[in-house]
Amino acid sequence: MTQHSHAHDDAHGKASLGPLLCWAVVFADIGSSIYYVPGILYSNVGGLAGFFVLLTMIIFVLLTLKYAEVSSRFPEGGGVVSVAAQGIHTWVGALGGMFILVSYFLTSAISCLSAIQYLSVVFPSLLPYALFITIGVLVLLGILNWIGISESAKVSLIAALVAFGGDLVVLFIVFTHISFQDAWQLFMGAFQQKGLTTTSLLVGFAGAFLAFSGLESISQLSPVMKAPRKKVISIALLLVVLTIGITSPLLTTLSTLLQPEAAGNEVLSTQLISLLGGHWGSTIVQQGVAISASLILIFAGNTAIIGAYHVFLALSRMDFLPAIILQRNRLRNTPHFSIALAAGIPILVLLIANGQINMLGDMYAFGLLGAFSITCLGLDIIRFREWRAARQHPEFARKHKLLKLAATMKITPQEAEAKLAAEVAKTPAALRKVRVFLAHWWKRLDFVLGVITTLLVLLAWTIGLFSKPLGTIFGGAVVLLGGGIAIINYMRQGSTLVLPTPLIARAPGSVIAVLGNEAHNQQVIDSALRKASSAQPVVFLYLSSQTLKRSPRPFEIFDPYLEDPKAKEAFSQAEKSARREGVPRQFVYQLATPEKLAHIWRFIRPLEIVLPESLMDEAKEINPDRLRYELTPGGKVAHLIKRW
Structure with a gap:
């Protein structure tokens, strides 16, 4: 059954993003994390920073499977807001929105601050004024969004390719100077210097999720993806996993273990990737990496501002936030109040943290892991409901699947059924049995893996609540304030909020x-x-x-x-x-x-x-x-x- 969110593509306008452009937007967000995560992680776990990024990479791969499904199921976008509202409760959707806002605020602050710190590699005179310049950059990004100029996916593609190319150049230069055997011995030496305890293992595991912030971007791109969305999402996320898997664990390991003094320095720890390229390569490489890092970090900061103000708009349309947030200016027809909040709150966060990037990193986990947790839990509940409905009403489930296929392929249900029947007729009976068998067991395995992923992410979030008290205080305060405003606004309006849901089971007698x-x-x-x-x-x-x-x-x-x-x-x-x-x-x-x-x-x-x-x-x-x-x-x- 086509649900309320599956509006016609014609109504949505022409979708424009294929797999490569989707990869570019997501990589421009996740890929920017490598420029500040090594230094932040080193301050917590020392030379084991790379190990924990590699360990968390396994959970990241499982998370991409869940976010691929979220993006496919909710073509209207919304990510955590949509999946939590439909899977758990409308108010949990609002809670998810608050969590992702916390994450967006800190992404804007950290990314823009890191951009200026990397740019100071080329222009050292900027460093003493990094905080004030960062505030100026955020103000400028807010003005650009007010004017209506936001980054396009094609520009993101250039930034992503330049940054990814720079990462590969640094890795190539380093591995032409040291062998894999030397790198392995260096890595094993880190274990000898700092033994793993249960506490350090848990804290490192939770902290390393910062390296993969930005995955939620894929679910926000669904409304502008080309059809079939499922294929676009699968290819885009495969590219994300490959490019992040190649760069993030290796660069974190090498930048911290080969430069322990710089990693422990308050200033130099914010420039590790650039310094790594300069130490083993040349000044040109060092400055080139610094410029490309600054570029992609500012893109990530702007992406967070765009994401934040759209979440503000959605929560306001859902009657959780005051209607004034929806107001648009007459000059540019942009939501000026929403943009002001999206750019202004990160400035306030920077002032509170006094531009200390390690402090900002400690504040990050609450919103990021909270949004991941609610998304995973909501999707598990939706999957379980559909599994139960399919067992009770198999014929309904078959037709429901047929209609979804028809909507994806932009054809009528009758055409989809005929196409499916023709494909089945062409397939040998033995191969059909194998496919049915594999599909059956993959569904079960996928559900089990999804539950395991949810438990691991919830574990990481729980650890972060206690190991990062500053993040818990800041994130909790934002969520409580936002929740209080939502409750007051809801009561003041006197209306009853209802969000439609898809039909997943028959209801004879209804x-x-x-x-x-x-x-x-x-x-x-x-x-x-x-x-x-x-x-x-x-x-x-x-x-x-x-x-x-x-x-x-x-x-x-x-x-x-x-x-x-x-x-x-x-x-x-x-x-x-x-x-x-x-x-x-x-x-x-x-x-x-x-x-x-x-x-x-x-x-x-x-x-x-x-x-x-x-x-x-x-x-x-x-x-x-x-x-x-x-x-x-x-x-x-x-x-x-x-x-x-």
Whole structure:
């Protein structure tokens, strides 16, 4: 069943990002971490920094599998906000939004500060004024976003390729001067100098996740990906894993073990990759790496600002934050209040930390690992629900999968079924059995690996809560403040927040209440609730007539429902009435087309459909056993009854 988030690609505008451009945007975020993580990790775990990055790399690979699925499932974007709201609860989605905001704030602060520190390799006179210049850079990025100039994926591709090329040049130069055997002995020597205890193992494991901050970027690119999204996501994340796997563990290990004095120095530890290239290569390499590092770090800082202000906008559209955040200026039509917060809070963080990058690193884990944890947990819950529904209703699950395939391939369900049948007919029976067997066991293995990933990320987050008290205090304060504002705003509005969910199981005996005609919605709601039983839910289906003409932007949570105030008001009415009557309910949002209602009717197999007479055109593909009209003060309400 096509859910509310699967809006037509036409409505979303022309998708533009293929695998390479998606890789560029994500690598420009994750790949920038290598320039500041070695020094921050060295201050905590010494020469074992590279070991812990390599250890956490295993969890990073498992995380990419989960984020690939999140990106595919939620083409409207949103990442942790969407998956937590749908998988756990709407308010948990808001909590996830607060966590990712904490991560974005610190990403902006650390990235821009590191950019200036690397640039001081070329221009040493900048170093004493690094904090003030960083604040100026953040102000400039805020102004550029206010004007409406944000980085394009093509520019990110240039920055990512230059940075990745610089990383490879440094590795090549180092390994032409030392052998792998020497590097191995150096690495083993680190273990002898600092033995691993349980405490140091746990602290290092939790701290090394900082090296992989930015993975969430892939889920924010879904609205602007080319079709089929699943293929684009798979290739892009494979490239991310390969490029990060080649560079991050090796550069962390070499930059700290070959330069222990610099790694322990407050200033030089912020320039380790550039110094590594200069020590084993030349001044040209050192300055080239410094410039490319500055470039990609500023890109990462701007990406965080863009991501943060779009999360602010989404939380405001979900009625968690005041509507003033949605206001746009008349001159540039950009959300100036949201951008001001996204750029201003990192400036405040820098001032609080007095530009101390190790302190900023200690503050980082709370938001990053909190967002990872909620995303993983929400996805596990969604997977489990679908697995249980598939066991109870296998035919529904098959058709649900067929519709998803049709939406991905941009064809009708009938064409998708014919295409699938043709492919099956061409495949030998023995090969089909092998494929079914492998698919069955891969699903089980994928679910188990997903649960293990969730537990490991939760463990890392829990460790960080105690080992990084400063991060817990800062992140907790931001989340509590944001949560308090959300609660006050929610209570002040007096509305009931409802987010639609996909249909994952049949509900025979239920009632579908079709909403969309503002004048008759309450009559339809009341009539459907009178017909409902306590055993089966009322499925409130909103058929929207809105048309979305603009194209989505990168990092925008582009959900048609969040931009449809009439739908939100109708669902709020339905939720209040259903809660008062104690009737179980489900909410589905669709852009109105005649076949949508018929598809939902066939899949759910409800006892009846209740809708206003004015929406009967949407039901022309339905063949009920009986049609009955009910006269209400607001007009006629139709009941389409079917005995399955």
